[in-house]
Structures are given as structure tokens and as C-alpha cells.
Amino acid sequence: MITLCGFSLSNYYNKVKIVLLEKQLPFEEEVVPFTAKPASVYAASPLGKVPFVRTPQGTMCESQVICEWLEASHPETPLLPKDPFEAAKVRELTTFIELHLELVVRELYAEAFFGGQVSDETKARVRKLLDKNIPAFKQLARFAPFVAGAQFTLADAAAWATLPLLTMATKTIYGEDLLAAHGIDAKPYLKMLGERPSVQRVVADRKRDQEAAKAAAAR
Numbered sequence: 125m126i127t128l129c130g131f132s133l134s135n136y137y138n139k140v141k142i143v144l145l146e147k148q149l150p151f152e153e154e155v156v157p158f159t160a161k162p163a164s165v166y167a168a169s170p171l172g173k174v175p176f177v178r179t180p181q182g183t184m185c186e187s188q189v190i191c192e193w194l195e196a197s198h199p200e201t202p203l204l205p206k207d208p209f210e211a212a213k214v215r216e217l218t219t220f221i222e223l224h225l226e227l228v229v230r231e232l233y234a235e236a237f238f239g240g241q242v243s244d245e246t247k248a249r250v251r252k253l254l255d256k257n258i259p260a261f262k263q264l265a266r267f268a269p270f271v272a273g274a275q276f277t278l279a280d281a282a283a284w285a286t287l288p289l290l291t292m293a294t295k296t297i298y299g300e301d302l303l304a305a306h307g308i309d310a311k312p313y314l315k316m317l318g319e320r321p322s323v324q325r326v327v328a329d330r331k332r333d334q335e336a337a338k339a340a341a342a343r
């Protein structure tokens with residue numbers, strides 16, 4: 125049995141969870157605290173980041189590595205095309221989503237979501253990168269109807285986890301949704317993904333955990 129470790133507020137955790145659900149693999153979940161993580165977390169994930177998995181063969185961290193391992197070990201529900209070139213194109217798009225969008229916009233999260241502050245210098249630097257990287261992503265993305273083409277792939281799990289955060293963070297920090305500003309209307313695409321049972325389960329679990337955290341904070 126696979127144990128997915130992390131928390132439901134994490135976009136990377138939810139990406140892996142969607143892949144597990146899409147593949148209809150049995151798994152358990154283990155909640156990892158935000159702070160004061162026990163040594164067992166660092167033993168599995170040296171930077172203390174989530175998600176990571178516990179498996180009968182050992183532990184593994186880095187969400188995309190986990191997704192690739194799930195794909196290779198359970199090819200019966202494929203989330204990558206059979207053709208190596210087409211599969212590489214899906215990986216190319218996933219890399220753009222995570223490296224050139226998520227990792228860039230992540231620098232805004234402290235202020236956009238967690239009540240912290242981000243310097244004007246960082247905001248300007250991130251803005252400049254996003255103004256370059258979003259059109260680059262647009263060039264590769266297909267939305268036909270899935271982000272890499274006709275089939276749901278690993279790239280959709282990444283896009284579902286990232287695009288709403290990009291919209292929310294840039295709206296809060298710059299007063300405009302930079303995806304929309306660069307001509308990407310992700311709403312119909314995200315609505316379509318929202319109809320999938322895998323996504324509905326992830327959204328419901330996140331809502332449950334957010335409400336429980338709110339209730340605990342009010343106590």
C-alpha cells in the first residue's frame with residue numbers, strides 16, 4: 125500500500141493525489157504538520173517538503189518523480205501517451221507549468237495567501253518573469269480540451285494544481301489575473317476538470333481540512 129504524506133492545502137500534494145485517484149490505486153494519507161516536523165519527515169524528504177510517499181520499497185519525495193514512478197509502475201491507466209515523443213511533449217508542458225509558472229509565482233504566496241509581506245523588488249522581478257513565461261506557456265498549451273491535447277495526462281494534474289493559484293496570487297498582488305491578461309481563459313478548462321471524480325474528492329478533502337483548521341483556530 126502507498127501512503128501519501130503531506131497536507132491537503134499543498135498544490136503538489138493534491139497533484140499526486142489526483143494521479144493516484146485517476147489511476148484508481150489504493151492509498152492511505154498521512155498528515156504532516158506545517159511546522160515542527162518530526163525527524164521521520166526529514167528522513168523521507170530531506171528538505172522537509174511535501175508530498176512524499178511511503179511504499180513497501182521505501183520512501184520517495186518530489187511530486188513529479190512520484191507521478192512518473194506511479195505512471196511507470198501502473199501503466200494500465202495511462203496518463204502519458206505511448207509514443208515517446210508525445211510523452212515528452214506532455215513532460216515539456218508539465219515542466220513549463222511547474223518550473224516557469226509555479227516556482228516563479230510561489231514567491232508571492234507569503235503575501236497573497238499567508239498574511240506576510242513580499243518586497244516591491246520581488247514583486248517587480250516576479251512580474252517581469254511572468255510576463256515572459258505566461259506567453260511561453262500559452263504557446264505550448266493546447267486546451268483541446270485538456271492542457272496537452274485530447275487526453276487527460278500528468279500535465280492536467282499539474283495545471284489544475286497551479287493555474288488557480290497563479291490567478292489568485294496575481295489578482296491579489298498586481299490587481300489583475302495575469303493569465304487572463306495574457307489571453308488565457310482557464311475557467312472553462314478548470315470547470316471541466318472540476319467535473320472529474322478525482323478533482324471533486326481533492327477539493328472536498330481540502331475544504332474539510334480548511335474548515336477543521338478554522339474551527340480549531342476559533343477555539
Ligand SMILES: N[C@@H](CCC(=O)N[C@@H](CS)C(=O)NCC(=O)O)C(=O)O
Pocket residue numbers: 133134135136137171172173174175185186187188
Ligand atoms: N519540488 C517539490 C516542491 C514541494 C513543495 O514546495 N511543497 C511545499 C508545500 S506546497 C512545502 O512542503 N513547503 C514547506 C517547506 O518548504 O518547508 C515537489 O514537487 O514535491
